Amino acid sequence: MIDTVAVLQVLKTTAWWPLAAGKNAVSGKGGSLMNGKSASMPTTAHVSAARLILTGLGDTEADRTALAERAGVPTSHLTGNATRIPTAYLTRLWQLARKQNSDPLLGLRVAGRWRFGCLHLGDYLFGAAGDLAEALSDLVRQAAWFNTAANQIRLTRGADGSATLTYQIRSGDPEVDAVASQFALATQLARAQDTLGRPIRPLHVGLTSAAPARSRDVADGFRAHRLDFGAEASTVTVRPADLVAPLLGADPRLRAVLMDHTERIKGAQVAEPTWSDRLRPVVQARLAGDPLSLPRAARLLAVSSRSLQRRLQEEGTTWRGLVDDVRREYAGELLSRGLTRVQIARRLGFGDARALRAALRRWESGD
Numbered sequence: 001m002i003d004t005v006a007v008l009q010v011l012k013t014t015a016w017w018p019l020a021a022g023k024n025a026v027s028g029k030g031g032s033l034m035n036g037k038s039a040s041m042p043t044t045a046h047v048s049a050a051r052l053i054l055t056g057l058g059d060t061e062a063d064r065t066a067l068a069e070r071a072g073v074p075t076s077h078l079t080g081n082a083t084r085i086p087t088a089y090l091t092r093l094w095q096l097a098r099k100q101n102s103d104p105l106l107g108l109r110v111a112g113r114w115r116f117g118c119l120h121l122g123d124y125l126f127g128a129a130g131d132l133a134e135a136l137s138d139l140v141r142q143a144a145w146f147n148t149a150a151n152q153i154r155l156t157r158g159a160d161g162s163a164t165l166t167y168q169i170r171s172g173d174p175e176v177d178a179v180a181s182q183f184a185l186a187t188q189l190a191r192a193q194d195t196l197g198r199p200i201r202p203l204h205v206g207l208t209s210a211a212p213a214r215s216r217d218v219a220d221g222f223r224a225h226r227l228d229f230g231a232e233a234s235t236v237t238v239r240p241a242d243l244v245a246p247l248l249g250a251d252p253r254l255r256a257v258l259m260d261h262t263e264r265i266k267g268a269q270v271a272e273p274t275w276s277d278r279l280r281p282v283v284q285a286r287l288a289g290d291p292l293s294l295p296r297a298a299r300l301l302a303v304s305s306r307s308l309q310r311r312l313q314e315e316g317t318t319w320r321g322l323v324d325d326v327r328r329e330y331a332g333e334l335l336s337r338g339l340t341r342v343q344i345a346r347r348l349g350f351g352d353a354r355a356l357r358a359a360l361r362r363w364e365s366g367d
Helices: 004-013 047-057 061-070 087-100 106-111 121-128 132-141 174-196 215-222 252-268 275-285 294-300 305-314 319-336 341-348 353-365
Strands: 044-046 084-086 152-157 163-168 204-206 235-238
Touching: 044 047, 044 087, 047 061, 047 084, 047 087, 047 106, 047 174, 061 087, 084 087, 087 174, 106 174, 106 215, 121 132, 121 174, 121 252, 132 152, 132 163, 132 174, 163 174, 174 215, 174 235, 275 294, 275 305, 275 319, 294 305, 305 319, 319 341, 319 353, 341 353
Parallel strands: none
Antiparallel strands: 044 084, 152 163, 163 235, 204 235
16 A cells, blocks of 8 residues: 555645746756757756665765765755756766766666655656556656656557557767666666566566676566667566556555646646756856856857846846855855865865855855
8 A cells, every 4th residue: 555644745745836946946958858848948857866866876875965966966956856957967977877887787776776755756656556557658648747858758568468668768878878778667667566566577678788798687687588788779578467467556546636746747847947047057067167157158058148148137137146146055055064165165166265255254244
């Protein structure tokens, strides 16, 4: 049975307001979507995706925090469940992980840290379905709630009663796509086995990566009857008997409520984010690097400097004012974590601790 109290908390904390809704949305660079949304819309994912990836990649909380910061993910946005983050952050996490770890089972290992409820609304919706076929159909139907990127996600029924789930991540980086898709497939299998209450053995798994030296280990990880590498898309095929098996937490009334909730969220995601919202993560991710100018930021957002200035003015702010706001907010977070003034000054892009002290005095005085 699904914990009703936990579900009520999910409904209470999962935002369905527009992505541009201030603190509850962290916007990134836009991208085209297969579902027909505007190409200027930033592609985002629910924050629980980043948390699970970080849990699988970092052995300690310190490791996970350091990795998040290297990827440019504002750690203040990793708490709670009313936040969406740019999918570019997820791509960066996988890129950093691949640099440190060439393990061909990396996606499988990260998925092994999944526990029911850690992916929030998605897990409860999956678990409330009547059987596995319905759960997988709901997964495909509501995929845009979890991640709005142009990923390839579909369910195809076979003539023999089997079903093939295609779950191919499309980030633009083939190496990231391979490991992230392996992770996605393994996570769906973990969900299926948990909600069925027993192991399942897929008929077939297809992966886009080339066969590694330890291909047998990958096959054992998926427990599939057959596994092929070099596929056009990542897929898993499930037996007919598994598809019609009832799930332990099947609850049609709860499923109806959760389906309605996700539809509201998807509807709210159509809202266009403000330019300030788009610019904030760009600024924060690059404070400690090379000096970030308005022209460079404009190029990253694929607009002209003049257009970006005008957009910010229309929203009642300026480039300099927005950078200052981002620094002030990030400084508060870093101070609360006990970093030294020298460390904070470096991360905020100040020349030295004296410049930081002057800024802190100015912020405290309200100037």
